[in-house]
Amino acid sequence: MSNVKQLREKTPETEKITINLGYVDLGRIDLLVNEGFYSNRSDFIRTAIRNQLDSHQDAVTRSIERHTMELGLRDYSRADLESLRAAGEVLHVKVVGLARIADDVTPELALATIGTITVLGALQASRDVKTALADRIR
Template identity: 65%
Template sequence: MNEAARDLRPKAGDSEKITINLGYVDLGHIDLLVDEGFYSNRTDFIRTAIRNQVDRHAEIVRQTVTRKSVDLGLRHFSRADLEAAQAEGRMLDIRVLGLATIAPDVSADLARATIASLTVLGALHAPSAVKAALADRIR
């Protein structure tokens, strides 16, 4: 695993907002457990449930991360990183489970010249021009 990758727990501002649809009965069960003091709110329940499922499947995740050579956690690509790859004449195959970020000063041309493929299981934060330039390479 790349040393630049770090395993992070989400903090305020370090998370991605998602929307889910729940049936009324499931929602009622969650509210009951919140009312009874088992969880501080619905979000606390849902985060705990997700973490429990991820922990339950931790071995499969570990094997897959190893087999697919995926960076786990946060992976940031600066303009200097991509310029160094370009100077060496190499293309990057980026695979991240977590958050991948491409610096705001990376041009679309530099990204296309250095990133052969980009697979992110989680979230990708990059300039919109870079995302558009890599659209055919993002999986």
């Protein structure tokens, strides 16, 4: 009898970005990696970014509060949007992090219930929903 349980498939928690660095900066990063300070270039870059974000934490918090944004992961299900439509309400999405619109949300439902979308981070939605909401995405 096994105590291993199958978990549901996990959505990636990272977004790939591309940056351009000068050769000297890249060489200095490689030197630190070779000396064992970091496991690889990505480890160095993630650490540097986290340190900068930590140093600006108060400013980030104040800005999120000022703009009344949600921080983290925010899912919008079909049921959520159908409830909004039934109540005659329009949603204004404001997320710092990841906003996900469920795959079973139709473009028509999204258009009827989502007024604007501002996402600082990433927006995951079907291609059809993104196309329908293109003029509402800031």
